[in-house]
Amino acid sequence: EAGVVQSPRYKIIEKKQPVAFWCNPISGHNTLYWYLQNLGQGPELLIRYENEEAVDDSQLPKDRFSAERLKGVDSTLKIQPAELGDSAVYLCASSLRVGRVPDYNEQFFGPGTRLTVL
Amino acid sequence: AQKITQTQPGMFVQEKEAVTLDCTYDTSDPSYGLFWYKQPSSGEMIFLIYQGSYDQQNATEGRYSLNFQKARKSANLVISASQLGDSAMYFCAMREFTGYSTLTFGKGTMLLVSP
Numbered sequence: 001e002a003g004v005v006q007s008p009r010y011k012i013i014e015k016k017q018p019v020a021f022w023c024n025p026i027s028g029h030n031t032l033y034w035y036l037q038n039l040g041q042g043p044e045l046l047i048r049y050e051n052e053e054a055v056d057d058s059q060l061p062k063d064r065f066s067a068e069r070l071k072g073v074d075s076t077l078k079i080q081p082a083e084l085g086d087s088a089v090y091l092c093a094s095s096l097r098v099g100r101v102p103d104y105n106e107q108f109f110g111p112g113t114r115l116t117v118l
Numbered sequence: 119a120q121k122i123t124q125t126q127p128g129m130f131v132q133e134k135e136a137v138t139l140d141c142t143y144d145t146s147d148p149s150y151g152l153f154w155y156k157q158p159s160s161g162e163m164i165f166l167i168y169q170g171s172y173d174q175q176n177a178t179e180g181r182y183s184l185n186f187q188k189a190r191k192s193a194n195l196v197i198s199a200s201q202l203g204d205s206a207m208y209f210c211a212m213r214e215f216t217g218y219s220t221l222t223f224g225k226g227t228m229l230l231v232s233p
Contacts, residue, residue: 033220042122042209042223043163056220089161107221109155109163 002026004110006092012116018080021113025073025094032069033107034077035091043091049075050097079115087117121145122210122224129229131200138185139195139227141210149215152193154184157207157226166208169193200231 005024013019025032030051035043046065048056052072060067064083069075079086093107123142131137143152154166169177169184177184185194197204210224 040225042211042226043221044223045220048220091161091163093163106165106168108165112161114161 004092004094004108006090006110006113008113009111010114010116012118013082014118015084016081018078019082019115020079021077021090021092021115023075023077023092023110025075025092026108029094029096029108030072031095031097032075033093033095034067034075035093037089037091037112039088046077046090082115082117084117087115089114121222122212124210124224124227126227127225129227131197131229131231133202133231133233134199136196136198137200137229139197139208139210139229141193141195141224143191143193143210143212145191145212145214147214147216151213151215152184152186153211153213153221154182154193154195155209155211155223156204157209159206163209167195197229202231202233205229205231 004026007022011019032049034046036046037043045059047054047060047067049069052069065079067077089112091112092110095107121144125140150171152169156164156166167177167179167182167184169186176186181198183196185196207226207228209226211221213219213221
């Protein structure tokens with residue numbers, strides 16, 4: 001079974017340029033997460049999707065960041081325009097949530113996209 | 119307030135020895151889960167072990183065990199018989215189940231295993 005796929009793995013851009021990251025979750029997983037991981041830190045949630053609905057985007061800087069998951073499968077995270085401080089690893093994860101009762105549901109992570117803004 | 123605290127930025131251990139990675143957490147939710155992830159240099163987060171707040175016994179998964187002390191709010195990861203491939207960053211994380219929160223991660227501990 002294929003894991004979470006992310007592309008590109010590495011991206012170098014100049015500040016003020018736009019950039020987009022793509023994520024394809026594990027087949028059948030209805031929940032998709034985008035995390036930001038700064039150097040020396042743990043991942044921090046940017047946005048969580050349940051199917052195609054963004055149910056938690058409170059940590060997404062909406063002035064420059066946007067995300068979509070149009071068909072409830074793969075997802076794109078965009079930054080426009082990028083700033084120097086956006087240099088980080090962007091991780092995508094997916095999980096299968098069954099029912100409405102909160103419960104343990106393992107998140108499977110992709111390899112991440114390492115963004116460098118010059 | 120930081121919900122997950124990992125006080126060890128780095129740990130060294132010799133191959134075949136056991137090592138304990140510390141994690142303390144803060145929550146008022148009676149229902150929560152604690153997770154440990156491994157992140158090798160390749161960048162992918164690999165799930166290792168899970169402990170639920172209502173679990174009576176400490177979780178174990180092969181060479182990994184979780185020393186869960188609920189009253190002290192600690193969830194230390196014990197790796198027995200360390201291997202060179204265990205060298206990586208290790209993250210402790212928590213989910214509060216009331217209201218379906220997402221994972222909150224600590225800052226991680228870098229483990230280096232020497233021959």
